[in-house]
Amino acid sequence: MPRPERTAAILVAAGRGLRAGAGGPKQYREIGGQTVIFRAMQAFSKHPDIFAVQPVVNPDDAAVFSEAVAGLRHQPPTNGGATRQASVHAGLEALAAEKPDIVLIHDAARPFVTSAVISRAIDAAGRTGAAVPTIPVTDTIKQVGDAGHVEATPERAWLRIAQTPQAFRFDVILDAHRRAARDGRSDFTDDAALAEWAGLTVATFEGDPANMKLTTPEDFIREEARLAAQLGDIRTGTGYDVHAFGDGDHLMLCGVRVPHTRGFLAHSDGDVGLHALVDAILGALADGDIGSHFPPSDPQWKGAASDKFLKYAVERVAARGGRIANLEVTMICERPKIGPLRDTMRARIAEITGLNISRVAVKATTSERLGFTGREEGIAATASATIRLPWDDKGWSE
Incomplete structure (x- = not known):
């Protein structure tokens, strides 16, 4: 099936990343000799099927953002909101005038996304209209109540870890975000959850175990070691x-x-x-x-x-x-x-x-x-x- 002619990407980079410890917003820290955000954006900026990359940043980070991604192709950055959901909505509105067919929404804290995952995201959105990359859960999961007691053990064969980039028909996900804003819903942790709320059927496609989000100081230590072993x-x-x-x-x-x-x-x-x-x-x-x-x-x-x-x-x-x-x-x-x-x-x-x-x-x-x-x-x-x-x-x- 031929790919849509116009695919854009949103890079969500307005968060503060407090759980990552001292050192400023995690997207601007270095890992493997490059900033996290440079690594995350580079794959989209260089992908031949993406015509526009829309960064969403904190207004206080304008200077550090410009320095961190120097040399990469992207749209003028737009300011993010108080939540991830608000930031994605701002990115969608910033892209509206460009009229993309498909949009990929990616977290700047996932610096190891590959061109292959991006291509799979574009293909999946073209087939289904809404799709997210997932990887299987390998550990046994426990549902724990307020008292700290195990209440249930979900069947892990049905569980998946969701990643980004999450891929959608642009007009459909923009409409869903606008509806959520009108209804005062600001509690969605990812765009797939918002899409489900809006009545969309969300498909899945193959993710990548290396495409993990950097959240804690231990994540940085682990990934630095992995990169060093590769080099x-x-x-x-x-x-x-x-x-x-x-x-x-x-x-x-x-x-x-x-x-x-x-x-x-x-x-x-x-x-x-x-x-x-x-x-x-x-x-x-x-x-x-x-x-x-x-x-x-x-x-x-x-x-x-x-x-x-x-x-x-x-x-x-x-x-x-x-x-x-x-x-x-x-x-x-x-x-x-x-x-x-x-x-x-x-x-x-x-x-x-x-x-x-x-x-x-x-x-x-x-x-x-x-x-x-x-x-x-x-x-x-x-x-x-x-x-x-x-x-x-x-x-x-x-």
């Missing part, structure tokens, strides 16, 4: 670069403009620190070197800022499903003095790569007046990069 292919690469001095009044070093009596002789901006880091990352990936990706013979790189090269190398790691664990660069020169600029350079590399500054090291040494660096004819840099990649089916050999 067990730990690799290290090294890089080296050197540039001679020429005319000029400044040097670009580790992404920072440093006043100096000379400039670099180079095809690009000559940033030896960033060039060495690029080679280190590409080396860890076994993916060539900076010259093979950005040939000096290509005029488009004439005078280019080297942060472009470093961002590209980071993207190559992300494309393999990996992440960078640590970056280290050592500058070898007599002048300029790197010590006073060390933390500025670390901060700039962290900004370019998206790493926490605690994962970036900048060091400096001289060559005791020996060689070309000792004669102040140029600057050299060495670098190392440690990255983590998922295991593949090749193991240790081809």
Whole structure:
């Protein structure tokens, strides 16, 4: 059955997440090196069958939201309400002018939703008009009364755990939310319950055990451990670069403009620190070197800022499903003095790569007046990069 032409998604991100403990709203905390909300939104923003992603956020979070999802495709965020139900209603109203056929409603606290689950949600909504992803209950469930006594043991074969994204015909779920608002009903914990109240038949489709909601501090600890286990292919690469001095009044070093009596002789901006880091990352990936990706013979790189090269190398790691664990660069020169600029350079590399500054090291040494660096004819840099990649089916050999 062909899919509807217009499918939109709502990302519910207005909650405070108090049960997750200290550290601010859980959707803006990091897990596996990325914010929870970035992971949750990315799958929808990149899905080819979704034309619009509508975030619903707390009005106090506008700035942190923008930073957390930088680079992802989405609609202008709309403000959420006091409850999840109110926030979903706000998202639906914000999308009404776009006239989607299908809408998927997803919790920002579920960062591990996959493209496959999203595709199943779209298919299910197209077939049934209302559907939710579920997974079987594997433990025995007890119904417990106020006194703490077991009152019943439901047959677990009939029980399911509901997840998101929950999928609906857009006009039908919008009408149901409007009816609930008119009737003063604000106690529905998910959209399937509201749809049932409105008289809709809600179907189910296959969910994903990994698509769990982050609620408590223990959830973050468990998922960090799971991600670390998946990224067990730990690799290290090294890089080296050197540039001679020429005319000029400044040097670009580790992404920072440093006043100096000379400039670099180079095809690009000559940033030896960033060039060495690029080679280190590409080396860890076994993916060539900076010259093979950005040939000096290509005029488009004439005078280019080297942060472009470093961002590209980071993207190559992300494309393999990996992440960078640590970056280290050592500058070898007599002048300029790197010590006073060390933390500025670390901060700039962290900004370019998206790493926490605690994962970036900048060091400096001289060559005791020996060689070309000792004669102040140029600057050299060495670098190392440690990255983590998922295991593949090749193991240790081809």
